[in-house]
Amino acid sequence: MSSDNANNLEEYKNRCNICKIRSYSFCRCLDDDKLQLFSDISTEKNYQDKQNIFIQNDPAKHLYNITEGNVKIYQLLDDGRIQIVGFLYPGDFFGSYRNNQYNYSAEAIGNLKICVFDQKILDKYLDENPVLAKELLHQTSFELTLAQDRITVLGKLNAGERIATFLLNISEQRKRIGWQNNPISLPMTRQDIADYLGLTIETVSREFSNLKSSNIVKFMTSKQIYLTNPEALQSYIV
Amino acid sequence: MSSDNANNLEEYKNRCNICKIRSYSFCRCLDDDKLQLFSDISTEKNYQDKQNIFIQNDPAKHLYNITEGNVKIYQLLDDGRIQIVGFLYPGDFFGSYRNNQYNYSAEAIGNLKICVFDQKILDKYLDENPVLAKELLHQTSFELTLAQDRITVLGKLNAGERIATFLLNISEQRKRIGWQNNPISLPMTRQDIADYLGLTIETVSREFSNLKSSNIVKFMTSKQIYLTNPEALQSYIV
DNA sequence: CGCCATTTTGAAGGTTTTCAATGTCAGTGG
DNA sequence: CCACTGACATTGAAAACCTTCAAAATGGCG
Numbered sequence: 001m002s003s004d005n006a007n008n009l010e011e012y013k014n015r016c017n018i019c020k021i022r023s024y025s026f027c028r029c030l031d032d033d034k035l036q037l038f039s040d041i042s043t044e045k046n047y048q049d050k051q052n053i054f055i056q057n058d059p060a061k062h063l064y065n066i067t068e069g070n071v072k073i074y075q076l077l078d079d080g081r082i083q084i085v086g087f088l089y090p091g092d093f094f095g096s097y098r099n100n101q102y103n104y105s106a107e108a109i110g111n112l113k114i115c116v117f118d119q120k121i122l123d124k125y126l127d128e129n130p131v132l133a134k135e136l137l138h139q140t141s142f143e144l145t146l147a148q149d150r151i152t153v154l155g156k157l158n159a160g161e162r163i164a165t166f167l168l169n170i171s172e173q174r175k176r177i178g179w180q181n182n183p184i185s186l187p188m189t190r191q192d193i194a195d196y197l198g199l200t201i202e203t204v205s206r207e208f209s210n211l212k213s214s215n216i217v218k219f220m221t222s223k224q225i226y227l228t229n230p231e232a233l234q235s236y237i238v
Numbered sequence: 239m240s241s242d243n244a245n246n247l248e249e250y251k252n253r254c255n256i257c258k259i260r261s262y263s264f265c266r267c268l269d270d271d272k273l274q275l276f277s278d279i280s281t282e283k284n285y286q287d288k289q290n291i292f293i294q295n296d297p298a299k300h301l302y303n304i305t306e307g308n309v310k311i312y313q314l315l316d317d318g319r320i321q322i323v324g325f326l327y328p329g330d331f332f333g334s335y336r337n338n339q340y341n342y343s344a345e346a347i348g349n350l351k352i353c354v355f356d357q358k359i360l361d362k363y364l365d366e367n368p369v370l371a372k373e374l375l376h377q378t379s380f381e382l383t384l385a386q387d388r389i390t391v392l393g394k395l396n397a398g399e400r401i402a403t404f405l406l407n408i409s410e411q412r413k414r415i416g417w418q419n420n421p422i423s424l425p426m427t428r429q430d431i432a433d434y435l436g437l438t439i440e441t442v443s444r445e446f447s448n449l450k451s452s453n454i455v456k457f458m459t460s461k462q463i464y465l466t467n468p469e470a471l472q473s474y475i476v
Numbered sequence: 477c478g479c480c481a482t483t484t485t486g487a488a489g490g491t492t493t494t495c496a497a498t499g500t501c502a503g504t505g506g
Numbered sequence: 507c508c509a510c511t512g513a514c515a516t517t518g519a520a521a522a523c524c525t526t527c528a529a530a531a532t533g534g535c536g
């Protein structure tokens with residue numbers, strides 16, 4: 001083995017300790033000695049834009065944690081309609097399943113780096129580390145509250161309100177993981193935003209145009225957007 | 239203390255052992271000796287129709303488990319719009335919160351019996367019983383997949399499809415807890431169904447009328463409904 | 477039986493979708 | 507260097523679906 005390979009291996013084994021998103025991720029509850037063991041039960045994997053991580057109804061063998069990049073999780077209907085269930089960011093945990101089948105498909109948006117856990121091994125690990133089980137429970141509970149909020153967004157808000165909520169949520173999310181929250185970047189396409197908000201791409205585009213002409217947002221590029229008047233966005237949501 | 243009171247107390251202390259919904263509830267993972275201790279950290283409470291259990295944004299001090307009856311959990315917007323996040327059934331666990339505040343309001347539908355847990359005490363109990371923490375994690379994960387499905391319903395399905403999904407889901411839910419799944423009862427009002435599905439009461443009523451005239455469902459009473467042709471319902475959802 | 481709440485039905489109106497065309501931008505090749 | 511291409515985004519007009527407003531019907535309960 002070359003010294004270069006040895007260095008890489010060393011670095012790989014140490015990756016949890018130097019992980020940038022650890023403090024926003026469920027593994028934050030582990031102290032340093034447990035962390036070493038923990039890194040042994042996961043593997044790091046890279047994906048490229050539009051690559052699938054898994055498909056809805058696949059047997060659910062793994063669980064995932066994002067270390068770099070973004071993921072969209074979505075459900076497909078038989079006739080081709082698509083609903084994006086969520087956009088995921090660094091620190092987010094995904095792979096939820098029902099009856100041992102994934103409940104959605106997952107796809108990389110741009111370059112992606114994730115930690116992969118074997119479901120059975122992680123499950124065994126949880127038995128020995130109730131702290132981690134509790135942390136995962138809290139994280140999942142948190143996800144559940146976000147999903148519930150989205151139910152209200154899709155059930156009751158009109159197009160303008162949905163867009164306003166969407167922009168503010170992204171801003172909040174970035175603040176939560178310590179990134180600048182204005183301007184914000186929209187890594188997903190307009191179609192993705194539409195499929196996320198239960199709207200068509202045309203409606204999304206029109207609403208963005210409205211916000212632009214009301215000087216509430218300003219587009220640096222079509223994916224880089226400055227919230228000129230966040231208060232006005234807030235007031236959209238009643 | 240009268241012997242009657244003593245008997246009641248005895249019965250009360252033993253209630254987990256004779257609980258009818260234990261096998262569908264998160265406490266199913268405890269064996270008999272642990273169950274005794276477990277019943278000590280919960281209290282049983284009764285509610286009547288339309289009584290609030292808690293209100294959204296209240297400090298989240300308790301967690302709840304339904305033993306008898308139904309609950310609706312809902313979010314209110316400032317302008318009075320309401321979205322029902324979920325209808326809950328015996329065995330369901332609720333009280334999810336974010337930043338120590340309940341994420342929704344909870345209200346009894348009809349007579350209700352629930353187990354109440356102090357959040358801190360339960361949390362301590364989880365440390366000592368990782369099995370229970372894992373069971374709660376699984377239950378919460380399961381809830382999350384249901385919420386995700388609902389996101390797709392509200393984001394992509396039209397009125398007829400939403401109603402069909404709703405009826406089939408109730409039927410499934412009843413099967414899951416071992417009840418007859420046809421005919422099914424709808425304990426909630428039409429308005430509740432509308433607020434659950436992101437529709438108006440008029441649209442719900444019209445869709446029910448359509449199903450009725452297509453001989454797909456038959457109303458014994460307005461809240462007791464027989465699925466004459468479940469396959470036709472299924473085909474609505476594509 | 478009659479009252480009141482709930483549900484159903486009808487007609488008009490509005491928001492979002494659909495269909496179609498135009499505009500923008502990054503990458504490619506002449 | 508710039509025209510060309512194709513993907514993505516924006517804009518316009520017509521249509522569809524659901525809502526809103528209004529009225530009638532049903533049904534539980536005193």
